Amino acid sequence: MNDGYSRFFFASGVFCVVGIAFYFFNLTAASRINVSTLIEVPKGSNMRSVARELKEKKLVRSENALYFCARFRGTRLKAGVYRLSPDMDVSAILAVLGKGAPPSYTVLHIPEGYTVKKIAALFENKSICAADEFIAASLDGALLEEYGIPASSFQGYLFPDTYFLYPNTDGKTLVRKMADIFFERIATIDGFQEKSVPEIFQILTIASIVEREYRIASEAPLIASVFTNRLMHHIGLYSCATIEYIITEINGEPHPNVITYADLEINNPFNTYRRAGLPPGPISNPGMIALRAAANPPETSYFYFRLENTEAGTHHFSKSFDEHLDTGVFYTKQAKY
Structure with a gap:
């Protein structure tokens, strides 16, 4: 009987240690990649929905781990737009979300069918980036090669969407952002998969x-x-x-x-x-x-x-x-x- 109790308590202890280790593992950074993403926290949002979004965007390992950590720490969300990265651990992410003081940004909608020149003019008008700089970035040979684009321009590869943008953003950063979204979106469209x-x-x-x-x-x-x-x-x-x-x-x-x-x-x-x-x-x-x-x-x-x-x-x-x-x-x- 004593041996049975000993085995039971030993197994329980191991289970608790593994569980705690797994929990703390999920509090670590989701990745070492330092690629930031803008996350909007609308007024009235709850921690559960934000945790789910962060998980979907691969910014955290576990939405439950972030949620329970936030509850334990008493973190309160403040509305705003935040720049987060998967190389941030849960503690750092909660510190940002609870700090408030959202950065200054512009919500800009790029209409479907706009050309590079029209997008460039829109960026310049909103003080996001000089038109010439954005156009030059869209023609950058090294950047085109990086994305494997068989053309002399990113024309067509800049996805029209609503973006949260900072003033005086580098042209190449904007091109990368729009091209990344483009490739993410076409990956969800039947007919694009397995295409050369x-x-x-x-x-x-x-x-x-x-x-x-x-x-x-x-x-x-x-x-x-x-x-x-x-x-x-x-x-x-x-x-x-x-x-x-x-x-x-x-x-x-x-x-x-x-x-x-x-x-x-x-x-x-x-x-x-x-x-x-x-x-x-x-x-x-x-x-x-x-x-x-x-x-x-x-x-x-x-x-x-x-x-x-x-x-x-x-x-x-x-x-x-x-x-x-x-x-x-x-x-x-x-x-x-």
Whole structure:
């Protein structure tokens, strides 16, 4: 009997020691990587929900360990935006969350379909980064090689989203932030997995055109199917969005009210009326709707589309050129921006 009690108490002691060791292990830093992340703590947030978010963002090893440690320490959350890193242990994280005094930051939304130049202008306007510096960073060869991007620019790889940004942020830091989010997001989209670098670049180029053409989300896949069908049959994409890109982004001219026949004859590799196949690269930075549409275009017999209702933003899709002509004037302005 005494031996039984001894074994029981020994096992209990070992279990307690292991449990305590495991608990304290979960209080250590989640990683040695010093890559900071901005975490927003809205007013009225509770420690349980914040702990869950920190776990999802891989900033802590265990949400329960952080939660119970916060309860034991009596840490009270203060609303704000905080910069946290996975190389911080739980004690350091709780010290930041409980200290308050949130840093000065700007909440900035980057719209879907914005180009590098438009994003740069937005950053400069908000005193985040000089436009020239951001554009230079987007063209940086070493940075492009670091991300394995087969192009001369990050155009298309800068994910449009809402960002918490500090004034006077380095251009390369901003490019990395937006590119990191881009690769995180496409990893969640069916059709991107197992794709090679050139295949991703092709999908992204199509998505960038779809982004500038669609108005109604449900029509984005249909527009993607039109472009896919045209590529398969070696037919020009005939996208007005690429003409607008040449006029505004390459030639630096004001945004046209209409696309003229003369515009369709511009001699430029991005002119999809003069050249079959895809343009040299993306013409915008697409969002999730366009990316999903380009990665998974439905099988249709459509080869043409045109804006049917300007106010509603709906398009008419046609299977033949004759049907396309019968629906009305087809060289019409289709600008989203």
